[in-house]
Amino acid sequence: MSDLPVVVIGAGPQGLAAAAHLRERGLEPLVLESGDRPGAAVAEWGHVRLFSEWSELVDPAAARLLEPTGWEAPTSGYPTGAEWVEEYLAPLAKALGEKVRYDARVTGVSRKGRDRLVDADRGEQSFTVHLATAAGHETRIEARAVIDASGTWRKPNPAGADGLPALGEAANADLITYSVPDSQAPGRYAGKHTVLLGAGASSLNAIIELDRIAQAHPGTTITWVLRRGTTANTYGGGEADQLPQRGALGLRARAAVEAGRIQVVTGFRTARIRRASDGATDRAVVVSEDGRELAPADSVVVLTGFRPDLSFLSELRLDLDPTLEAPRKIAADIDPNIHSCGSVQATGARDLAHAQEPNLYLVGMKSYGRAPTFLAMTGYEQVRSIVAMLAGDVEAAERIELVLPDTGVCGGSGLYDDPEAASAGGCCGPAAPALLSIGGSASVEASSCGTSSGGCG
Incomplete structure (x- = not known):
């Protein structure tokens, strides 16, 4: 499968960053975007100002790809969504050229010759990515790996408190x-x-x-x-x-x-x-x-949150947490039912892998399922690690290169949406210093307020 591309679904911040990392590693990217431009979803909330600075919104590999074009990285300030697209995402997509395909909506992903039921040689088969264009044309692409960076913007949660549309929501x-x-x-x-x-x-x-x-x-x-x-x-x-x-x-x-x-x-x-x-x-x-x-x-x-669209992945064997619809290995660290701390760990290739579907990854907002705490820099670290793993650089894939900022919020370990019932445990209590291993070689002293099964992660 070495001659096949790595298909990236979505030309948003994480999708384009993944393509830049793939190019840098000598792997062939193909970005499929359902909209007619890069950052199409971001453009729909273009008037909103981000709370992350420019330095946290530009992926390092993307910056390295852009530098020879004369592009200069914005150095300070907090852009709006529209500015993020105009000053970074659009130039990045232009630099990637024909590796980004627009009006290409992915309708399904599976394994060549294998539906969800078939075990035999499953992981050795290429992926098949079905897509439809705006004109209604259907086609199929084979891929050696799939990075789903399609986000959650198209799937807002409904108004109903039970997770379903409120009665009359559709009619009104x-x-x-x-x-x-x-x-x-x-x-x-x-x-x-x-x-x-x-x-x-x-x-x-x-x-x-x-x-x-x-x-x-x-x-x-x-x-x-x-x-x-x-x-x-x-x-x-x-x-x-x-x-x-x-x-x-x-x-x-x-x-x-x-x-x-x-x-x-x-x-x-x-x-x-x-x-x-x-x-x-x-x-x-x-x-x-x-x-x-x-x-x-x-x-x-x-504005009750978002949820991932898993419909076009229905023929794949996803290893997802049943509550959050996020990869199982990261769910405990981001689940607001377990803790309401402000900080979570960075996530990499091993955290995001699906055991029965090697070389499939959900990244960006979609990797957090229904959890609300995602940051752009989290996604950049995800795609850096994943592309390193796809390139065979396991040491780089397992190295942590990001420390996430804390929100300053600590509500204890209680019931999400019911702060009165929160206990005094979780992330609120004092913590003893613990050694945090980075990349399997270096260690630093950190304040650890829990394990992945509770507390801050």
Whole structure:
């Protein structure tokens, strides 16, 4: 299979970085992107400013590929999604040239001549990648390895607290959106009532954007709905966050709430969204599982997280955690049910491998399944390790080259979404120093507050 390409699904940050590493290692990449441009998903939230600095958003191998073209790496500041695409992802895709194919939607991945049931010589067969173009043309590509960097953007979680669409969610889709509002395009929200469902960084960004609209347009009202019974930890780690702009998101959202511009409703688990009409205007009424109803809203913004699309991998034997839908070996370190610490370990090729499907890897946001704590630099470390493994450089693949920043949030080891029930254990207690082995040769002293089965990982 040495003459076959390594197929990379998705021309986002991790997909293009994987292609750059493959080129550098002398392996043949082929990036398949369903959109019509690099970073197509990022472009859809282009108005949102990232909380990672430029230095954390550029992959080293990608930078080395770009340098001979005259490209200069941005050195400081926090780009928006649109700036990330324009100043980095688009030039990187251009440098990769014909190795990136657009309007190529992957519809299935399997093994040549082997469906999911067949054991015989399974791992020795090439992958078959089925794809469809925007024009409807279907084709099949053989690959020596597959790196799925397709992300989770196309699969937002629904409004329903049970993980399924709330009753009426589909029927009232015209009143619902699943993306962060843009204060530069306020028409849908200005002078109107918006209900925001969800917590996390996306919701904090939404609060900031909606608050800007409210301050510029009198009559704008915002109701922020949380399933949690308290706002504890909702605002993140603040000044304790090792990524300052991530901490600043929470501080700004808290200020808007404390100023009275945002109404917060806690302990609300959505069951239904029904339409209310006064004859001239249709509005959405959000109803909880215990029967409470919110005031009619002109728009409902649902930012309850994302989940991976595993449908086109259904003929492969994935080794996934049944809760998170993430690779089993990393699930305990990122599962918010086990701990709510701010930091997790970097993950590499061995962590992301699927025992019965050698040379298949899920990377980037998709590798975290439904967990919300992914950072771009995590994905860059993943693809560096994976490509080293594909190239046969096991030592480099197993070396850890990344220390992730802490969020400054510590909620104990309790039930996710129920901070009141959190114990004092997990990552909150004092920890004794422990030796952390890096790359099997060097060791450093680190503060370890748990094992992979609990605590901080």
